[in-house]
Amino acid sequence: MTVYGFHRQVVCYVTRTTEAGEELLVLDRSDGAAGPPSAVRSAPAGVILPFEGIEDAAVREVREQTGLKELTYVGQVGHHETGPEAEDGPRMVNYVHLLSPSDGDRAWEYAEASSVTGQRDEEGRIAICRWEPLPLRFPLADGQAMFLDEIPA
Numbered sequence: 001m002t003v004y005g006f007h008r009q010v011v012c013y014v015t016r017t018t019e020a021g022e023e024l025l026v027l028d029r030s031d032g033a034a035g036p037p038s039a040v041r042s043a044p045a046g047v048i049l050p051f052e053g054i055e056d057a058a059v060r061e062v063r064e065q066t067g068l069k070e071l072t073y074v075g076q077v078g079h080h081e082t083g084p085e086a087e088d089g090p091r092m093v094n095y096v097h098l099l100s101p102s103d104g105d106r107a108w109e110y111a112e113a114s115s116v117t118g119q120r121d122e123e124g125r126i127a128i129c130r131w132e133p134l135p136l137r138f139p140l141a142d143g144q145a146m147f148l149d150e151i152p153a
Contacts, residue, residue: 007091078147
């Protein structure tokens, strides 16, 4: 969605605390085609809808992409803007921190929901969701780890 010429987006750092320490929710995505999921690892992220606040967008995007519902919004940890010369055009990306309960599966597959219908898309993209220990040993797509160090320990 474009507001005042900017695409507004949110990147969600979802963490949980276990006996082993802090973990970050990471997604590998598939387009529904046969074969292994993409090697692209990312945090849940997406567009902020018109007149939607950052907190509401973050909770919605995590729910649509992973199925997680019991989330606590902690706050914004940073933001990054690109100008009209950028490949994707001007955008403002807000990086936020959310907490998830420490119980639950370590990894799961989820048919991502549509932000338009709110329904799971069994024919479309599948997210392979998993908890990874912090600090991460690999990069996240599109430089998403930009503000990962800003998460309170």
